[in-house]
Amino acid sequence: MNERLAKIRDDVKTFWSSRSKKQKTTYGISLLAVILMASTITYFLSRTEYVPLYSDVSTAELSRIKEQLDTLGVPNQVAAGGSSILVPKKQVDELIVTLAGEGYPNTGTIDYSFFSDNAGFGMTDNEFNVIKLAAMQTEIANLLKSIEGVKDAKVNLTLPSENLFFNDDEQQASAAIILNTNPGHQFTEQQITALYNLVSKSVPNLATEDIEIANQYFEYYDLVQNNDRFGTSIADQMSVKKTVERDIQKQVQMMLGTMIGRDKVVVAVTTDIDFKQENREESIVTPVDEESMEGIALSVQRITETFEGAAPDGEAPPMDDPTDNNTSVGEWNGANGDYERLEETINNEVNRIRKEIVESPYKIRDIGIQVMIEPPVADDMASMPAGLQADIEDMLATIIRTSIDKDATDELTDGDLNERIVVSVHPFNGKDIEMSTVTEKIPFWIYIIAGVLVLVIIVLAFLFIRNRRQDEEEEVEEAIEEQEEILHVEDINEEQETEGTLRRKQLEKMAKEKPEEFAKLLRSWIAED
Numbered sequence: 309m310n311e312r313l314a315k316i317r318d319d320v321k322t323f324w325s326s327r328s329k330k331q332k333t334t335y336g337i338s339l340l341a342v343i344l345m346a347s348t349i350t351y352f353l354s355r356t357e358y359v360p361l362y363s364d365v366s367t368a369e370l371s372r373i374k375e376q377l378d379t380l381g382v383p384n385q386v387a388a389g390g391s392s393i394l395v396p397k398k399q400v401d402e403l404i405v406t407l408a409g410e411g412y413p414n415t416g417t418i419d420y421s422f423f424s425d426n427a428g429f430g431m432t433d434n435e436f437n438v439i440k441l442a443a444m445q446t447e448i449a450n451l452l453k454s455i456e457g458v459k460d461a462k463v464n465l466t467l468p469s470e471n472l473f474f475n476d477d478e479q480q481a482s483a484a485i486i487l488n489t490n491p492g493h494q495f496t497e498q499q500i501t502a503l504y505n506l507v508s509k510s511v512p513n514l515a516t517e518d519i520e521i522a523n524q525y526f527e528y529y530d531l532v533q534n535n536d537r538f539g540t541s542i543a544d545q546m547s548v549k550k551t552v553e554r555d556i557q558k559q560v561q562m563m564l565g566t567m568i569g570r571d572k573v574v575v576a577v578t579t580d581i582d583f584k585q586e587n588r589e590e591s592i593v594t595p596v597d598e599e600s601m602e603g604i605a606l607s608v609q610r611i612t613e614t615f616e617g618a619a620p621d622g623e624a625p626p627m628d629d630p631t632d633n634n635t636s637v638g639e640w641n642g643a644n645g646d647y648e649r650l651e652e653t654i655n656n657e658v659n660r661i662r663k664e665i666v667e668s669p670y671k672i673r674d675i676g677i678q679v680m681i682e683p684p685v686a687d688d689m690a691s692m693p694a695g696l697q698a699d700i701e702d703m704l705a706t707i708i709r710t711s712i713d714k715d716a717t718d719e720l721t722d723g724d725l726n727e728r729i730v731v732s733v734h735p736f737n738g739k740d741i742e743m744s745t746v747t748e749k750i751p752f753w754i755y756i757i758a759g760v761l762v763l764v765i766i767v768l769a770f771l772f773i774r775n776r777r778q779d780e781e782e783e784v785e786e787a788i789e790e791q792e793e794i795l796h797v798e799d800i801n802e803e804q805e806t807e808g809t810l811r812r813k814q815l816e817k818m819a820k821e822k823p824e825e826f827a828k829l830l831r832s833w834i835a836e837d
Contacts, residue, residue, distance in 0.1 A: 331775050338768040345761045352754065358385055358394035361403055376407065441465060448510050452487065452503070457495065460488035465511060481514040483507055485521045487529075500529045545583050548670055553577045556711065560677065564700065572682040574736075580674035582713075586667035594659040603656035613649035671713040677704050678730045686735040697731050704729045788823075 324332070361384075362373060370386070373393055377384045382403065385394040395403055445463040452461040464484045485507065495503070504516045521529045557577040564573040596603045679700065685691040705725040712720070819826040 326779075328779075331779075334771060334775070338771075341764060342761075342768075345757070345764065349754070349757055349761070352757075356383070357397045359397045359400055360387065360392045361395045361400060361407075363392045373407065377403070380406070441467060444511065448483075448485075448507060451506060451510065452485070455499075455503070457490050457493035458487050459490060462486045462488075463507075467511070468513065480518055481511050482518040483511065483514060483520070485519070487521065487523045489523045495529060497532055500531060503529065504531045545581075545670075548583075549579060549581050552581065552672065553579050556675070556677070556707065560679070560704070560707065563703070564679065564681075568681065568684075568696075572684075572736075574680045576678040578676040578678075579672055582671040582673050583669065584667075585669045586665075588665050588667075590661075590663040590665060592659075592661040592663070594661065596657070596659060603658040605654050606657050607655045609651075609653040611649075611651035614646075615648075616646050671715070672711055673713065673717060674728070675708045675711055676728050676730075677708065678732075679704065680732045680734070680736075682736045683733060689733065692733055697733060700731050701726075701729055704731070 327335070362370075370393055374384060374386065377393070377395065380403075382395055382399060386392075387394055445465055448463045448465075449461040452458055452463070462485070466482045468481060500521075503521055504519055507519050507521075508514050508516045516531055519531075523529070554577075556579075557575050560575045560577070561570075561573065564575065595601045681692075681697070681700070683689055683692045705722075708725060708728055709720055815826070818829075
């Protein structure tokens with residue numbers, strides 16, 4: 309082993325000592341360039357990229373967060389200005405969840421966890437109402453900050469005071485919101501409507517008309533009231549159809565993914581939606597007492613007539629219609645007798661109901677759900693748990709039964725539901741698992757550096773090969789010259805200058821100065837012979 313190393317060392321020394329100064333300089337610069345390029349690539353690939361974990365927090369809060377990160381052993385840096393803390397990019401999501409469980413950050417805000425941490429008998433109603441209002445404002449602000457394009461939000465709520473006495477005039481809440489949006493961000497009409505609805509549904513008795521939303525530049529986001537925005541065009545109808553199908557698909561995918569795994573279930577949903585909009589007015593009259601079919605008596609009039617004796621001229625008095633429900637008729641025998649008449653008029657009041665009905669702009673008339681499931685062991689169909697497919701079909705049947713409009717179709721039977729549900733069990737060949745593996749994208753500048761490095765290596769290899777060929781040619785020429793000097797013997801006899809000797813001298817001079825042309829000349833002579 310030592311002899312082999314010694315031989316390699318001697319060969320390297322011999323090779324290096326046989327090189328010229330120019331060649332040694334070229335080799336040294338090339339080696340230095342390769343080492344520098346490799347060091348640069350290694351540095352950029354191995355360095356840790358830091359990104360902000362929290363921004364715009366107080367110094368005291370930042371100090372507590374940094375102490376918590378140091379306790380967890382996470383490398384961190386405080387950004388310039390002391391309002392942000394930086395952590396490795398790969399750990400941001402995990403740290404947000406971990407620190408949220410510890411209650412960070414909580415600078416300047418009161419959330420609903422305050423009640424569980426500070427609940428006690430010493431809190432007055434006024435204190436409780438103030439803290440409750442602050443918590444609601446904080447939660448709504450956090451809800452708005454989770455929307456893309458919103459950096460921060462300030463919410464000011466005005467809630468009606470509770471009254472112990474009943475009052476027909478119901479007090480309404482109001483809200484004023486300032487959004488700190490990203491520069492140049494523009495909300496669409498649909499997004500503005502979503503903002504209003506989110507705030508309205510978060511506060512009791514808060515209508516969208518009592519909400520004002522503006523950005524940091526005092527530009528107001530007005531809610532466009534358009535009751536006929538559904539179904540006015542093919543694009544709107546297709547958008548509604550896709551939204552309904554996507555919502556149902558998301559619910560089914562989440563439910564089944566939790567049960568058997570997200571990468572083992574695929575869901576497709578198709579719907580048939582009726583976009584007809586109907587406005588109608590109904591006037592309904594119903595009795596107050598449905599059992600007796602009678603109303604409330606507003607006024608009653610009774611008329612009573614009686615007569616005894618003989619009728620004038622021996623004629624009987626006129627008899628009323630005995631079919632009249634409000635008249636009683638007495639007996640009359642011949643020309644003498646008794647007569648009695650009772651008339652009663654009652655004005656009853658009934659329930660009068662007037663309805664103005666605006667039907668929903670769309671109704672789900674039919675739904676079809678297709679589900680493909682992969683067994684726990686992809687190639688083993690027997691690994692599918694018994695009864696799981698039937699349970700899935702029952703759950704899908706419940707979703708269809710509750711989602712289809714009751715007026716659009718009759719009561720669905722089990723056979724009808726089976727026609728709308730397809731559950732297929734087989735392995736997924738060539739499946740692409742989403743969200744299970746995270747692939748990091750290589751930055752573009754790395755490709756540029758790698759290309760430059762390859763180009764440098766190619767150029768160095770070309771120069772090395774060319775210099776080596778030149779060195780070999782020089783060695784061959786030196787060997788030829790040395791051999792010619794050895795073989796050359798001076799003739800002591802002066803040779804007489806003739807045409808033959810002159811031609812020989814010219815050929816010798818040509819062989820020394822222009823060996824390639826001399827070789828061509830020899831080849832031509834040989835070819836002629």
